Amino acid sequence: MLLIEKVLTLHSSRIFHDTPESDLVELAGALEELHLEPDTQLFAKGDQGDSMYFVYKGKVRIHDEEHTFATLGENEILGELSILDAEPRSATATTLEETILLKLEREPFYEIMISNAEVLKGILKTLCKRLRQMDIMLVESKAATAAD
Numbered sequence: 001m002l003l004i005e006k007v008l009t010l011h012s013s014r015i016f017h018d019t020p021e022s023d024l025v026e027l028a029g030a031l032e033e034l035h036l037e038p039d040t041q042l043f044a045k046g047d048q049g050d051s052m053y054f055v056y057k058g059k060v061r062i063h064d065e066e067h068t069f070a071t072l073g074e075n076e077i078l079g080e081l082s083i084l085d086a087e088p089r090s091a092t093a094t095t096l097e098e099t100i101l102l103k104l105e106r107e108p109f110y111e112i113m114i115s116n117a118e119v120l121k122g123i124l125k126t127l128c129k130r131l132r133q134m135d136i137m138l139v140e141s142k143a144a145t146a147a148d
Helices: 003-012 021-028 080-084 106-115 117-147
Strands: 032-036 041-043 051-057 060-064 067-072 092-095 099-105
Touching (some): 003 051, 003 099, 106 117
């Protein structure tokens, strides 16, 4: 994958949308490209995490055993919580089809975050969106349980 393709992938994500391209070029150089077959487990719930991933192509299922939390596709991110803290992974990630991911480890991410507040804003927006989705799922789950 060309460096410009990596920069465009980063730029199209919510986290790095407002980050200057000069910063993204540096960050893109730190990305590791992963080519995964369908039904490949990227990480398991409880694994120690130190990186996040950008979906360049394909789909990834975020789940806890049979319960699916989300299906992520192109330009979406996963593992962003583990890049912020040293806690174990909260769910398992498994590819649903042939998938290309860009892996970003914690240290290069911290370096860009320190020099660019827009990256921090992007992470916060992404986390807030995911929390809101979880709130909706909880309310719907409680309503369904109460109806039974």
